[in-house]
Amino acid sequence: QKEVEQNSGPLSVPEGAIASLNCTYSDRGSQSFFWYRQYSGKSPELIMFIYSNGDKEDGRFTAQLNKASQYVSLLIRDSQPSDSATYLCAATLEYGNKLVFGAGTILRVKS
């Protein structure tokens, strides 16, 4: 059983809409959660991290964490074509020394 699950997509949204990306995890001991963006042929780059239940906002991005449901999400407001990429969700394992990544969700923003 994969420890971090994401819908592979592609998720298609029109420019200016809200894109909602979801992730579930299986290890109840996971404490920290990360969202990385990866453009085609490039390396992953961190967008946001979240440790506490609730919402965390950074510009157009909002991360949401619900530890009871083992669910993490990323909302992208006012989506732009430049947001088109693969979004990777990651969770910590084993006292925070390692991350486990989901397979990623492909997002396509249509202009």
Add this chain to the structure above:
Amino acid sequence: NAGVTQTPKFQVLKTGQSMTLQCAQDMNHNSMYWYRQDPGMGLRLIYYSASEGTTDKGEVPNGYNVSRLNKREFSLRLESAAPSQTSVYFCATSHGVAGRDTQYFGPGTRLTVL
């Protein structure tokens, strides 16, 4: 300030050949990681080094060895390459442990084993 560098960028090997992937960082980070990325599989941790002088296995260590040469450099060796090791390999670094500090990724090495 180059951040995280990886060499080579591309490599083609024949089955059974050996090679070493190099990773270097100038960020003064303590922790370094090797991942592989395959289509539909996401990033999978091969080995990591929480500090100079220590290394530990990740999810998929079989067929690989690592060396933390010093604080700056962390190499990944394939002793006898197999087609199943065809992948994109990423090195990453973080100041502290993965769970609290951002991981910064190198540009990747695209390896094909024939």
